[in-house]
Amino acid sequence: MSANGIGASVRRKEDHRFITGKGSYTDDINREGQTHAYFLRSPHAHALIKRLDVAAARQAPGVVGIFTGDDLAADKVGGLICGWMIHNKDGSPMSAGAHPALAQGKVRYVGDHVAVIIAETYSQAKDAADLVEVDYDVLPACVDLASADSPGQPQIHDNAANNTVYNFHLGDKAATDAAFARAAHVTKLDLVNNRLVPNAMEPRAAIGDYNSGEDAFTLYTTSQNPHVARLILSAFIGLAPEHKLRVIAPDVGGGFGSKIFVYAEETVCVWAAKKVGRPVKWVADRTEEFLCVAHGRDHVTHAEMAMDEKGRILGLRVHTKANLGAYLSTFSSAVPTYLYAPLLSGQYDIPAIYAEVDALYTNTSPVDAYRGAGRPEATFVVERLVEVASRQLGQDPAQFRMRNFVKSWPHQTPVIMMYDAGDYAGTMRKALELADYKNFGKRKRESARKGMLRGIGFSAYIEACGIAPSAAVGSLGAGVGLWESAEVRVNPTGNVEVLTGSHSHGQGHETTFAQLVAGRLGIPIEQVSIVHGDTDKVQFGMGTYGSRSGAVGMSAIVKALDKIEAKAKKVAAFALEASEADIEFKDGRFSVAGTDKSLAFGEVALQAYIAHKFTGAQLEPGLKEGAFYDPTNFTFPAGVHICEVEIDTDTGVTQIAKWTAVDDFGTIINPMIVEGQVHGGIAQGIGQALIENAIYDKEGQLVTASFMDYGMPRAHDLPHLELGFNTTPAPSNPLGIKGCGEAGAIAAPPAVINAITDALGHEEIAMPATPQAVWKAMQKSAMKIAAE
């Protein structure tokens, strides 16, 4: 291992610019002649627009243009799309309602886009919006997920009967029913996976810019995948041909999935830039972000697990209703289906699984991928079931898990996935050791002496990451392939620019990717720059989500580096007047085997460009190589998290007393950054378990539309996090990376709830387990004790 290569905790190169205020976010960018957009939004969850009159607003000071859904329709601007086709049980395609960027006759959630007002200043645009006259015919709203498909509910889209987008299923129903028929014990649970607002630190923003001389557009936007945004805006929405649309995602302040999607606002900004002939800028305020960003999670589930008399799992049956909100966001349909049901086997050898998912429209903000996307929901189901089953059978929860773990690899689950490598029992043993599990009883007694209830909870999660391979996702309905690209450009002076289709918005790619390159080429890390986020620089790429940038994006860089090394050896052979077969490359030097003749990497780079030692007929000058990489399988990060809580019996406050996480992420490039990813993920998972909750009232108003009411985890809510690793390299990519970005958010919620229910002595608590909820649940515990 070199000082800055793979395995070194190199400090993040990008942090200098971030912490000195030199980052350049979309809102920091200002274009010559720029105007400002304000979106007039629906105050109603469900209403017909009877009349929309913008005449008075058009006369307001500073107004440059006002546009409505009719204007978009007149220009044949297409609606927003959902890029993953899901089929119903009977094989018919899902029912997707139209998703116009600006409403056409009907609004379907509070915050839905009614009109855009473009003015010289943001204030003027907002002032003018007050003058837009809208007559709404308010309709009853359908807000409650559990009953959204019941007869008599308000119909949100005409073509989706009973507000149902699809009835999906996966697995073998007959085999699963048979497993339940011979079960000695069945554990049943009803679970709610609470709805979350992503709340990235930087709200969404966009600038549309049109150059009439070139007839070309530029979009600056807060995107996790600028190329995908360009493809959708071009091929589906029809704003401009791809070669006439440049998308730049500059520094982006967090995404957590919410910036994967193509939204109405950036679509309108691009289109309107040509209409008004000036750049159009829009920056969401925090309230707009709460109301209109794609939310996460929001499932109600009934789940059952069948076991034999020894506690061996025989089968799993799951029925989930998933809330997709008022419109289908870009990848929403995939989240509760192929990112959810195939993970229901967890780390366990379960012979039969059958899952049904009803995806429903409601009059709420669209719901799409949020850190973990489907996998936290699956893990919550599996890990709550397993924990409760072990309690009901009187078995130790760790032993129960170990008995049922997959023990050999590759392992084919009954729900698509082929687990290729792991050591689940070894990880559990290491976690038990680190958590000092054997002395939990002692700690529980100590807590009791302080008047505190102590509980312990496990979560043995698995995820499918490195989202790819393209052929596999294509067969499941994805509209795109999920490979990644890389280009390595070596300059004549030997420094290197690496262009990647991944996008960094907090992950530290500028450091980890540079570590890979510096280590491989034997050059200082300072001589490597990572270029990303601009469709004019990087030819194509699929972006960053699903913990895929290491496993897929870095693998593409490896492939390009292989080509660089091969070409450089040819150059070195000419320069050193030796046979190519005798050239060895080690520690940044090309040498002739068995001699003391050698050249440094930078010297070979110079030779490649001056091209004095070979002719054009012998070798092309230059040193630049590109690669596309498509892996052969998903990767399967897995781990065990153990949470201990202390509950204040007077107030119901839950304090996380101890946290142990042992993860298998495959090869780790930068331990410090990986630990940071785990910390952040756990914080979000604890947030979901304890305080985060997006609540709509019956009329469809978002009650928790600000940080006054939407609880976010803070530093002092978190304990010391004890981390460990048990690494088995992923066999499906050259570096053996599995991915780490989502693990904490996937693992944490069931660990917390299992610990709280252990402390309470019953299972009746839902997320978020706020102090009030725990206080009420404790009264149930007291009644139970009194009854016994």
Next chain:
Amino acid sequence: MYAFDYHRPQTLRQAVNLIGRTEDSKVLAGGQTLIPTLKARLANPANLIDLGAVPELRAITQKGKSIVIGAMVRHAEVAESPLVKSAIPALADLAHLIGDPHVRNRGTIGGSVANNDPAADYPAACLAMNATIITTKRKIPVDQYFQGMFTTALEEGELISAVSFPIPSRAAYAKFRNPASRYALVGVFVAVKSGETRVAVTGASNGGVYRWTEAEAALKPRFSLAPIERLAKPPSTNMNSDIHASADYRAHLVYVMTKRAVAKALGR
């Protein structure tokens, strides 16, 4: 935010004159409530008078047996003041529990007391310690000052210049934070001075800050935990109820936080 004229007076006299001279003006102290209100366009004043440059509102002093805190003193300054920490540590403790570092470095005691948010912390300290609200016109005894949520005895154009806290012999603040906003879901300040015990509760009641007289009576013979433990929980009538806490839960928390405040005041 709507447009307004911004004024930055240099003295308290200038500030008072400006208020008299201008129509439809709002006074800006720390801005922790006013600025978000303006940004949300929920207020539309013609004039904003910023007290940030008025030096005489910035002092913390001891006058006899009282600590006097200028209206524009920030929460962080109260929390860190050696004088407050030694004379009334419970008040420094309360200031330290307000919001987060950003709020504490902008928000002011005058702003908090003038706004009288039913979930603010300072009103409980004022009421429990029998503070005097010193204004540009008069000195208002605290028992006449708080008049229900967001309502005070302040008249049009009357500015708070300082709050005077008689130094108690014992005092403590126990706060239960709203898990989202970090405002007081329930906060209880207890203070003992010259044989009188006061128990002031914030966050709980839909009438704003109030004295829990049953608890005061129970503590009157002897300031100790036992009488509080014997006391019945307060009824949930008139308690606030929202997504964070039902009226029942708030009533329960009033009891628990009172117990904790008394224990803390006893050094336990």
